Amino acid sequence: MGLQLYDYILSGSAYKARLLMALLGVDYQPVAIDFHPGGEHKKPDFLAINPAGTLPVLVDGDLTLCDSQAILAYLAQKFDPTDTWFPTRDPGVTGRILQWLAFAGRLTDTAGAARLHDMLGRPLNIEKARTNAHMVLRELEAHLTEQGFRGDNFLTGSNPTIADIACFPYTALSPDGGIDHDDYPAIRKWLVAIRRLPGFIEMPGIHRLHDMRDEADA
Amino acid sequence: MYGLLKLMNAGLTENDQGSDGWVPVVLSADLPVAGVMRAQIDATQPLDLVVWRSRSGQVSAFDNRCPHRGMRLSFGFVRGERLSCIYHGWQYGEDGACRHIPAHPDMTPPASIGANTYLCREYDGVIWISQNADNPPDLPTFGGQGLRSLSVNRDEADLRKLLAETCIPLSGAGETAPAEASIIAENQTSLVLESTTEAASLQLMIHFQKVTPGKTMLHIQTNPDLPVDLRISLSRWAERFRWSAENMGTMVNSWDASAGEMRP
Numbered sequence: 001m002g003l004q005l006y007d008y009i010l011s012g013s014a015y016k017a018r019l020l021m022a023l024l025g026v027d028y029q030p031v032a033i034d035f036h037p038g039g040e041h042k043k044p045d046f047l048a049i050n051p052a053g054t055l056p057v058l059v060d061g062d063l064t065l066c067d068s069q070a071i072l073a074y075l076a077q078k079f080d081p082t083d084t085w086f087p088t089r090d091p092g093v094t095g096r097i098l099q100w101l102a103f104a105g106r107l108t109d110t111a112g113a114a115r116l117h118d119m120l121g122r123p124l125n126i127e128k129a130r131t132n133a134h135m136v137l138r139e140l141e142a143h144l145t146e147q148g149f150r151g152d153n154f155l156t157g158s159n160p161t162i163a164d165i166a167c168f169p170y171t172a173l174s175p176d177g178g179i180d181h182d183d184y185p186a187i188r189k190w191l192v193a194i195r196r197l198p199g200f201i202e203m204p205g206i207h208r209l210h211d212m213r214d215e216a217d218a
Numbered sequence: 219m220y221g222l223l224k225l226m227n228a229g230l231t232e233n234d235q236g237s238d239g240w241v242p243v244v245l246s247a248d249l250p251v252a253g254v255m256r257a258q259i260d261a262t263q264p265l266d267l268v269v270w271r272s273r274s275g276q277v278s279a280f281d282n283r284c285p286h287r288g289m290r291l292s293f294g295f296v297r298g299e300r301l302s303c304i305y306h307g308w309q310y311g312e313d314g315a316c317r318h319i320p321a322h323p324d325m326t327p328p329a330s331i332g333a334n335t336y337l338c339r340e341y342d343g344v345i346w347i348s349q350n351a352d353n354p355p356d357l358p359t360f361g362g363q364g365l366r367s368l369s370v371n372r373d374e375a376d377l378r379k380l381l382a383e384t385c386i387p388l389s390g391a392g393e394t395a396p397a398e399a400s401i402i403a404e405n406q407t408s409l410v411l412e413s414t415t416e417a418a419s420l421q422l423m424i425h426f427q428k429v430t431p432g433k434t435m436l437h438i439q440t441n442p443d444l445p446v447d448l449r450i451s452l453s454r455w456a457e458r459f460r461w462s463a464e465n466m467g468t469m470v471n472s473w474d475a476s477a478g479e480m481r482p
Binding site (some may be wrong): 142145146149150180182183185186188189192207209210211 | 304450
């Protein structure tokens, strides 16, 4: 039995795992969970697998991981022979990557929540969520601006790491929650840099770059 | 001398005010080849625009609305020298004319189908938009380097006042205290802030884009070839300036001059 990913196509968190596995060339078996409208992730069969009732869940033999950030760390350590997606030799680099993984959680709680409100009608103080999302995006913009001065295209250096994969989906999807990217030129450039990675895959709301498509420019 | 005389002479005239003038919408470096972005301009008639750069580097601006179904063209993508709507793929050339309709690939689109276009000039590292064809651009020359654009939830007039009282860093993080700066040139679109000490001199050119009521985008340029650590210091200065501007009025006499923002 290989890897299994309990998945939902519209979940930005599940997409993190799908995206990293695509970039690493890892095969897995998806298990579709009816998040909406079925609410299957909050029912006993799924809660037996993940008591938190969240997606995604990665199962690898005896191991079950229920947190998307932890899944990224595990996948990178296990399947990245180049040790670039989650380098752990330099404590400073590791610390920074873990900090951005935590930051990704704040993106989910703000921009991700606004998107669930707008797309699936989840109850929420939407104005507060959007205001908070913009505060988080301002932090990201300021950091990426400085990275640009240093000549680095990604969050922790010139190569992408799981930090970028963790922060990418809910930043890219934020317009679905009424949070536009108009104010964030550095974020716009970073989103393009990630979409340009070899092996990049799409999800609904996040498209491949036109010039990365097979049928580019007829 | 960064063309400062020209900037001062541009002056403020009634004709130059409002939506007929040229409005900065993005630093050149922030709209790469095949880049597509949305820009809003607060004017008598508020504008919602798509600004895009073709494969060959040409910049164009249209109303942000596909003539077909009204989809925002800023969700679209660049195909060669055309902007393609994400909804049904209608393609528009830099002149706004519809060139291709995928559902009718053999049809030449009628000349009547087109996006509403705006004048667009890339000048001195900044992309400018205007609605008025008869009004030639009288744009400041600086020869500087783009630092960053920054949105601030505050009116332009307030920001101009606050900039007159700011201190800016002249070196990388913490090496020296921020120095007092003064506005040495100003016109209807832009101002130049200068700070000079015995050791160093720095100029910031700041271009103002009224985005929506109460919201302004600052497009900031610096002297060319500044070291990375100074650029980082200036970016952080911009963050602090925004904090001060957005919190002004909610705090009383609490400006911390030593921290490098407003003087008390």
